[in-house]
Amino acid sequence: MKCIGxxxxxxxxxxxxxxxxxxxxxxxxxVFQNFTLKGTDISPENYEKAVLWIAELSSQFQFCSxxxxxxxxxxxxxxxxxxxxVKYLRCIAITCLILAxxxxxxxxxxxxxxxxxxxxxxxxSPAEILRMERIILDKLHWDLYTATSMDFLNIFHAMVMSNWxxxxxxxxxxxxxxxxxxxxxxxxxxxxxHQLLQFKGSTLALVIITLELERLTPDxxxxxxxxxxxxxxxxxxxxxxxxxxxxxxxxxxxxxxxYIFNPAKQAIRAHAREKLPYCYAELKNLSQMGAxxxxxxxxxxxxxxxxxxxxxxxxxxxxxxxxxxxxxxxDGVPExxxxxxxxxxxxxxxxxxxxxxxxxxxxL
Numbered sequence: 001m002k003c004i005g006x007x008x009x010x011x012x013x014x015x016x017x018x019x020x021x022x023x024x025x026x027x028x029x030x031v032f033q034n035f036t037l038k039g040t041d042i043s044p045e046n047y048e049k050a051v052l053w054i055a056e057l058s059s060q061f062q063f064c065s066x067x068x069x070x071x072x073x074x075x076x077x078x079x080x081x082x083x084x085x086v087k088y089l090r091c092i093a094i095t096c097l098i099l100a101x102x103x104x105x106x107x108x109x110x111x112x113x114x115x116x117x118x119x120x121x122x123x124x125s126p127a128e129i130l131r132m133e134r135i136i137l138d139k140l141h142w143d144l145y146t147a148t149s150m151d152f153l154n155i156f157h158a159m160v161m162s163n164w165x166x167x168x169x170x171x172x173x174x175x176x177x178x179x180x181x182x183x184x185x186x187x188x189x190x191x192x193x194h195q196l197l198q199f200k201g202s203t204l205a206l207v208i209i210t211l212e213l214e215r216l217t218p219d220x221x222x223x224x225x226x227x228x229x230x231x232x233x234x235x236x237x238x239x240x241x242x243x244x245x246x247x248x249x250x251x252x253x254x255x256x257x258x259y260i261f262n263p264a265k266q267a268i269r270a271h272a273r274e275k276l277p278y279c280y281a282e283l284k285n286l287s288q289m290g291a292x293x294x295x296x297x298x299x300x301x302x303x304x305x306x307x308x309x310x311x312x313x314x315x316x317x318x319x320x321x322x323x324x325x326x327x328x329x330x331d332g333v334p335e336x337x338x339x340x341x342x343x344x345x346x347x348x349x350x351x352x353x354x355x356x357x358x359x360x361x362x363x364l
Contacts, residue, residue, distance in 0.1 A: 009162055016155050016230060019147035020202060026146050029197045030079035039083040044194040046086050050075065050093045051192040057094065057120050061111060063101055065184050069150035071100035072191050073201070074136065081139050088132075091124045095132040103144050149201030153187055154180065156209045156227060163223055167216060183208050190248050199241045203233050207245045 030047075031038045037047065051072055058068040074096040078084070084092060094116065101110045111119070113126045122129075137144075157180045160167065168174045187208050190196050196204060206227055213220035228238060 009159075012155060012159050012162065013230065016152075016159075019151050019155060020232065022145070022147040023152075023200055023202055026077065026143060027200055028080040029076045032194055032197075037079060037084075040079075040085065042079070042084065042086045042089060046089060047079075047194050048192045050089050053090075054093050054097050055188060055192070057097055060119070061101075061116070062109070063097075063105055065188070066148065066150050067097070067100045067104045068188065069148035069191070069201075070104060070144070070146075071097040073146060073148050074099055074140065074144060076197065077140055078136055090122050091128055091132050092136070094120055094122045094124065095129050095136055098129065099133060099136060099144060147201065149187055149191065149205045150184065152202045152205035152231075153183060153208060156206055156231075157183065159227060160209060160213065160223060164217075171216075183212060186212075186249055190245055193244075193248055195244055196241065196248070199237065202231050203237060203241050204245070206231055206233060207238065207242045210242065211246060211249065 032044055032047075036043055054071050054075070055068055058071065071093075075093060078092065078096070098110075098113065098116060113129055116122075117124055117126050117129055124132075157176070161176050168176065168179055171179075187205060190204060190208070199207075206224070209227075210220070210224050213224060228235065
């Protein structure tokens with residue numbers, strides 16, 4: 001994808017405008033109060049473990065980054081609409097991932113519900129997952145089509161590359177696809193932080209971009225100011241979000257560094273949306289950011305870990321990067337001028353009709 005020219009800028013502005021409309025239409029997040037999710041027994045730690053578990057499953061089944069982001073979005077909307085109990089959180093989490101996969105992934109990529117139930121170690125039967133699927137769809141009025149923080153990250157990053165095509169020239173072995181893969185890692189780390197739930201995906205994505213530009217160039221302010229106006233983001237919320245995200249990313253990696261990548265270990269499928277797991281290249285000494293995640297791993301009593309353990313020292317950016325290079329026409333991938341968009345899909349469940357639960361009046 002050639003990130004130059006007025007037509008490209010107009011197209012990106014149009015994509016951003018549409019994404020903002022989708023986000024504003026149905027954005028809803030849970031509120032934590034007195035160390036638990038309001039009206040439930042779900043603690044911040046329970047929530048963060050659930051998101052990390054979704055990330056691990058998304059990696060295990062090789063779903064794309066948009067699927068993980070949409071799964072977390074569905075989870076947030078549901079927890080904001082019902083009084084869920086922590087004992088059902090595992091079933092809710094895997095069902096959110098299944099619904100997101102049905103919306104974003106190709107049919108041949110999605111395993112059967114039985115296979116997902118067994119390989120995830122969720123301790124839920126296929127019938128329980130299907131029943132939870134119908135409950136979630138009823139609660140959300142069968143409306144899963146929205147813009148996520150991952151969509152905004154892709155759009156903002158393309159806008160920056162459009163304005164500064166030579167921004168990454170000083171970084172060895174770096175190109176736009178590798179760069180957005182690294183930023184995706186940061187974004188997904190922040191999505192598991194309950195303190196950042198109060199901010200929309202557009203705000204969180206722009207903060208990630210801003211912190212990276214501050215690190216790369218002293219001339220970052222005019223571009224970010226322009227993006228703030230286009231995204232219609234409050235400067236007060238933006239500054240608050242930036243402070244919290246900066247704190248989160250400082251736990252990721254030590255300062256003063258270079259990017260070090262490992263070669264991809266697996267074959268890459270041809271189409272754009274495949275092979276974007278939640279795993280990245282080894283990062284050592286990435287400047288002004290950190291290298292080891294501090295969010296606690298899933299408790300086996302609540303979330304049974306899968307065979308692949310998330311650990312920052314063994315993450316492989318190259319696997320994650322291979323899908324993004326399609327967006328920038330790298331390595332001979334044919335150009336078609338498309339930015340990663342959400343694709344509206346159909347989700348169905350063979351379970352019998354259920355009576356919809358009353359919002360805030362009936363527990364799942």
